[in-house]
Amino acid sequence: MNYLLRKEExxxxxxxxxxxxETFGATExxxxxxxxxxxxxxxxxxxxxxxxxxxxxxxRNENVLSLEKTDRRAVFGIKSCDLKGFYIMDKxxxxxxxxxxxxxxxxxxxxxxxxxxxxGGFCSSFGGPVLDEYDLQILRDxxxxxxxxxxxxxxxxxxxxxxxxSAFAKFKDEFDAKTVHLPVEGLEKxxxxxxxxxxxxxxxxxxxxxxNFSCPTCYCFDLYDEGEERKREWDSCILTGFTSxxxxxxxxxxxxxxxxxxxxxxxxxxxxxDVYLCTGCNRCVEDCPVxxxxxxxxxxxxxxx
Numbered sequence: 001m002n003y004l005l006r007k008e009e010x011x012x013x014x015x016x017x018x019x020x021x022e023t024f025g026a027t028e029x030x031x032x033x034x035x036x037x038x039x040x041x042x043x044x045x046x047x048x049x050x051x052x053x054x055x056x057x058x059x060r061n062e063n064v065l066s067l068e069k070t071d072r073r074a075v076f077g078i079k080s081c082d083l084k085g086f087y088i089m090d091k092x093x094x095x096x097x098x099x100x101x102x103x104x105x106x107x108x109x110x111x112x113x114x115x116x117x118x119x120g121g122f123c124s125s126f127g128g129p130v131l132d133e134y135d136l137q138i139l140r141d142x143x144x145x146x147x148x149x150x151x152x153x154x155x156x157x158x159x160x161x162x163x164x165x166s167a168f169a170k171f172k173d174e175f176d177a178k179t180v181h182l183p184v185e186g187l188e189k190x191x192x193x194x195x196x197x198x199x200x201x202x203x204x205x206x207x208x209x210x211x212n213f214s215c216p217t218c219y220c221f222d223l224y225d226e227g228e229e230r231k232r233e234w235d236s237c238i239l240t241g242f243t244s245x246x247x248x249x250x251x252x253x254x255x256x257x258x259x260x261x262x263x264x265x266x267x268x269x270x271x272x273x274d275v276y277l278c279t280g281c282n283r284c285v286e287d288c289p290v291x292x293x294x295x296x297x298x299x300x301x302x303x304x305x
Contacts, residue, residue, distance in 0.1 A: 001157070001162060002147070002163045002167075003160045003162055003163065004144060004145070004146055004160070004162075005147055005161070007145070010041060011042070013157060013160070015040070015041075017074050021073055021074035022072065022073045023037065023074045024036060024073060025038035025044035025077045026044055026045045026048075026049050026076070026078065026112075027044060028045050028047070034050075035053045035056070049077075051283075052082045052085065052216035053075065053078055053082055054085065054216055056075055058219060058221075060233055061233040061234075062231070063229040063231060064099065064223070064232050067099060069102070070102050070103045070106040070107070072106050073106065074108040074109075074110065075107060075108070075109050076110040077112050079114060079129075079281075080111050080113055080123065080128045080137075081123045081281035082216045083109050084126070085216030085279050088269075088273075088279070089217060092269075093219060108135045108136070108153065109134075109136075110136035110137075111135075111136070112138050112139075112140070113138065113139040113168075114129050116178070117175065118282070121280060121281060122180070122181075123281065124181060125182040125184050126279050129172075130168050130175075135149075135150050135152065136153060139168060141167070146163070148168065182280075182295060182298045182299060183298065183299065187266045187270075187276070188270045191262070191263065191266060191297070192305045193259070194305065195302055195305050198255040198258050198262075199255045202253070204290040207254060208289065209239055210287040211238070211292070212235075212238065212261075214283040214284055215283060216283070217277045217278060218237075220242075221233060221234055222242075237261050240257075242257065243257075265294075282295075
């Protein structure tokens with residue numbers, strides 16, 4: 001259902017939700033947008049956080065021998081590219097990983113739709129910024145807020161003015177007209193195993209793993225024992241030890257590991273789950289210290305290779 005709320009009304013709705021949920025939001029601290037506890041709607045920033053807030057669902061480091069109950073949480077100000085990443089990961093993880101599932105089922109996400117395309121971002125190539133799946137989807141229009149509400153949370157908004165959703169459709173058309181659409185369709189068929197692109201990237205890459213850690217759809221982890229705990233922590237497919245085993249490393253060369261990263265995103269996941277493992281947030285490009293650009297994988301001419 002779609003609603004149109006004035007500023008004082010969305011503040012009231014936020015407070016009602018806060019009675020039932022531990023409430024977090026994107027907020028500016030010392031010049032950086034992070035996620036922290038918030039107590040009123042005015043504390044929430046419209047800006048995108050530097051890092052994808054996937055720690056709400058996948059902790060950087062956790063003990064997997066003990067599953068702790070997650071209190072109900074509401075997270076406001078997550079951007080559409082990050083929320084879409086969760087729905088993409090759901091296809092592989094939800095219902096299979098009990099730690100992810102516990103957090104996912106107890107977290108309400110309220111995504112703020114970007115009013116303007118961000119520099120370098122290409123979310124519209126992957127269906128953004130207005131999403132088909134959401135809990136609360138909020139589009140700011142001056143002092144008014146267009147809100148899409150899933151059936152699960154409609155009780156918080158039923159006293160407010162309904163609308164037909166045309167504002168979101170109009171906005172999406174205007175947003176799409178401002179941004180460049182990349183040739184994503186059919187990429188899994190165009191990519192070439194022996195493309196020169198992988199060696200070109202490898203000649204630049206320093207294997208820092210920043211691209212994986214900043215990505216809203218990367219979910220790989222390492223598992224190890226520490227004392228009486230069994231820990232899992234974020235891992236990166238381009239690190240040397242990622243595929244190491246007692247038999248050695250099946251991807252000894254960096255170009256092979258980089259190829260695996262992009263094939264997982266644009267070929268393997270697409271064939272297995274019918275969706276690309278990318279939301280167009282551009283964080284991997286922003287965080288790469290040597291300027292490797294994932295958009296080159298999409299726009300590269302593979303036909304002559």
